[in-house]
Amino acid sequence: MCLCLSWLTIALVGWLTTAPQTLQIVQVVIPLLILLLLCAAYAEVNAEATRLLKCMYPLEERLLALKLMWKSPPSMTIFAMNLTYGAVATGALGLLFALASKVILKPIGNAANN
Numbered sequence: 001m002c003l004c005l006s007w008l009t010i011a012l013v014g015w016l017t018t019a020p021q022t023l024q025i026v027q028v029v030i031p032l033l034i035l036l037l038l039c040a041a042y043a044e045v046n047a048e049a050t051r052l053l054k055c056m057y058p059l060e061e062r063l064l065a066l067k068l069m070w071k072s073p074p075s076m077t078i079f080a081m082n083l084t085y086g087a088v089a090t091g092a093l094g095l096l097f098a099l100a101s102k103v104i105l106k107p108i109g110n111a112a113n114n
Contacts, residue, residue, distance in 0.1 A: 008032060032092065043084050
């Protein structure tokens with residue numbers, strides 16, 4: 001994940017000075033897709049852990065454990081954050097909107113300067 005994030009950061013910093021070309025856009029999209037696949041595993045585990053709590057039969061001796069697990073559900077964290085599908089989609093869409101606005105607004109800014 002760190003390698004994918006580093007690759008994306010290097011490409012995005014490079015885009016601040018030059019207009020991106022088609023190959024450079026592909027070089028950013030591929031690590032982004034790999035990052036989404038890696039994060040999807042964490043999001044799936046967290047979703048299943050939440051479903052697990054709903055499926056447990058509440059016996060007398062399990063009530064204390066169930067209350068504790070409802071307050072802090074079992075989950076896998078990465079970068080000190082619980083990943084869900086919503087968080088992954090929000091991050092990906094935010095990055096794609098930032099890239100699209102850079103690609104779209106760069107020619108408009110150049111035309112205004114001329």
